[in-house]
Amino acid sequence: MSLDVASVRAQFPILSRQVNGQPLVYLDNAATTQKPQAVIDALVDYYTQCNSNVHRGAHFLSDEATKRYENARATVAHYINASRNEEVIWTSGTTEGINLVANGVAQRLKPGDEVMVTEMEHHADLVTWQQACKRSGATLKIVPIHDSGELNVDAFHELLSDNTAFVAMPHVSNALGTINPIKQLTAAAKAKGALVLIDGAQGVAHGAIDVQDIGCDFYAFSGHKLFGPTGIGVLWGRYEVLNDWPVWLVGGEMIATVTYQNSTWGELPNRLEAGTPNIAGVIGLAAAIEWLSQFNAADIWAHEQALLTRATELAEQTEGLKIIGTAPNKIGVLSFVIDGSHPADIGFILDKQGVAIRTGDHCAQPLMKRLNVPGTARASFTLYNTLDEVETLFKAINKARMMLA
Structure with missing residues (x-):
């Protein structure tokens, strides 16, 4: 069985919100996940x-x-x-x-x-x-x-x-x-x-x-x-x-x-x-x-990996973008930097397009120093995210690149 993502999303009231006049694309799940109606x-x-x-x-x-x-x-x-x-x-x-x-x-x-x-x-x-x-x-x-x-x-x-x-x-x-x-x-x-x-x-x-x-x-x-x-x-x-x-x-x-x-x-x-x-x-x-627990853990994992795979493909096609963290075994987290751009500026421009990510050192300052970056922009995926949202993320990233060039 595959994950019915549309059905999953329908159980999260907040995902129907608009932010800055745009449909919310919530990609900050490593910071906190949204709550299904059952929890509320x-x-x-x-x-x-x-x-x-x-x-x-x-x-x-x-x-x-x-x-x-x-x-x-x-x-x-x-x-x-x-x-x-x-x-x-x-x-x-x-x-x-x-x-x-x-x-x-x-x-x-x-x-x-x-x-x-x-x-x-x-x-x-x-x-x-x-x-x-x-x-x-x-x-x-x-x-x-x-x-x-x-x-x-x-x-x-x-x-x-x-x-x-x-x-x-x-x-x-x-x-x-x-x-x-x-x-x-x-x-x-x-x-x-x-x-x-x-x-x-x-x-x-x-x-x-x-x-x-x-x-x-x-x-x-x-x-x-x-x-x-x-x-x-x-x-x-x-x-x-x-x-x-x-x-x-x-x-x-x-x-x-x-x-x-x-x-x-x-x-x-x-x-x-x-x-x-x-x-x-x-x-x-x-x-x-x-x-x-109603969902099959393997289905969730496969879905999140598909999101990460597509996001990684698009990242590798994006000029000036560098992925930070390329270990072969990862959850659905894409941390990145863009040449000449501060992560906070990237996050600000994405937010204006309704895309929520996390920026900064992620409470890991020594790690950022080890990787020689001031911080990263981080998109993190979970079971209610979609491939369309990954595409929207990179449209927003490309707009940010043009604005910050």
Whole structure:
């Protein structure tokens, strides 16, 4: 079966908008995806039918909200093939999930320990581990990339040592679209006794995720890149690792006992989820996963690759345009620069034609420096984009080239 893109698009109200008098062509999906009506309905239904705090209330609405909330945890656990629901920890997004892990790791690191990250990290991963190493006295090691934007796997293996305590890497580069061989790299790191975290923000929406098959210890992602609401994310961790992980926040919900002198912590997942959670966001994320699960993952992948292939063909035919990130294994991300033009100017002119892309350093300043560019213009595709929109993108790019010449 192939993807019925027209039917998919009809489920996204925002895609019928006009921007600057032009039909919206939304190609900023690596930043955030649009939301289908099913997700919007789930949010409205929660607030209109069972708005209440979870776990604590001795009344009908609280009981119903709690059931939806915990059913959502089960939905996520099934989607990523967690071994148990308690391994799913709600966060505000990938950034908080990484910080939760780094807070615990920093308490265990010591001088002489090594933490490995890659040259393609988002700031949320790079800066978090940079600061954890500064606090603990551990050494931060950077795995280089090739000029194509592909990770230097040989260098990764060379940098691994008996001192490697932790490895953090992106499933997919947000700036380049490069897909990393995370299963292979995780196995190598685990053989050295290191813990492994995968930044799954860009990977989770582009194919089936099986955390048990990957073999990592932590996998973090955000709901808003998965057709869900903003402000909700997931940290998955192996139960045997999470079960004694240092608490991240303290307060309500995560407590077992409290006296004026001391406190003890509850069981997973509560011990890592202090305070009133984003209940509506959790329910909305589950609705997004249920909505996405109706489609065949292979069909989505084939469609996105067809969009990338056509965009790459047109890019290679465009005078003065250079693709940044040409790794052979990529998601639907096309980052580029145009001779003599600043990416911000390109984005401004495209926006006037109704085409939404992202410009700048994509929260990856060291990567941009490594690639010797000030930033890029980035078009990113998902299942509701069309080949006609790719054509419109390049018509807009060619107009921008003429205006900026």
